[in-house]
Amino acid sequence: MTEIQYVPKEKTIEVSVRIFTDDLENTIRNLHKDYALDIIHPKDSALVNKWIDQYIHSRLQVRVDNVVRQMNYIGYEQQEESVWVYFEIKNVPQPKQVHVFNTLLYDYKKEQINMIRFKNGEKEKSSKLQFPDNTVDFGF
Template sequence: MPQLLLLFWLNIFHPFYVSVTEIVHHKSTGTVQVSVRVFFDDFEKVLERKYKKKVNILKPSNREEIESLIAIYIKDHLKIKANGKALDLKFQGYEIEEDAAWCYFETPKVKAIKEFHIENDILFDQHSSQSNMIHAIVDGKRKSTKLDNPKKEVIFTY
């Protein structure tokens, strides 16, 4: 019981800040699908500060505008190269799951992937203790890492 109480107090006074990005190359279609999970309250704060607008991801008065802000922010803070070539992330939309927003992107067709070079500093400007989990899957091979602010780059080879 004392351990449980300690964990409770640590979560109140030392919240953790983490995002999850999953990158999957689908051999059948040739596309790369990217999903980014961020806590929506932190995400709203960073979007409001950056774009000087009130942002409500849960109940947007103008969903198109919110989607545009989300797409611009993530594309500015998540850069992915496959085999040395920058991927063009096309925003597909977002959804809310519990306390997080899942943001979805897809790329045009990419040939066989030998290497992903990923730069991810999502919410680094919001929290000095931000960590970003990265999972990349190519031909069923999963590679993962955690990028702790300020480290923002990783290269996965397949």
């Protein structure tokens, strides 16, 4: 689940990604086979944060009004069987069109379905991406 919310007062976009912990660990382990990754009890939290940030940045992109926006990694937190990963995009004027590229976990499970929800003020829209589909557009 990817939740994207525009905060007009701060002119920011908050991006929250929820992934099952074991799916994220297994996916990153496949990329870094020489490291026994443990997100809940990391041996090296800076390295785990770096790999989570790199993984999501390489598979999730937000374009606002035809401009690719840099997502700033905030961090992650464990919640039950999932991990919430947080990003922020600063200095964003009121969006008219938002394009989302999302291939999270496609390299781990070909049957992966990614839910995306975008909230802009009181308006909220949702979409579902199923492999191999990887883009969705939200217009306001």
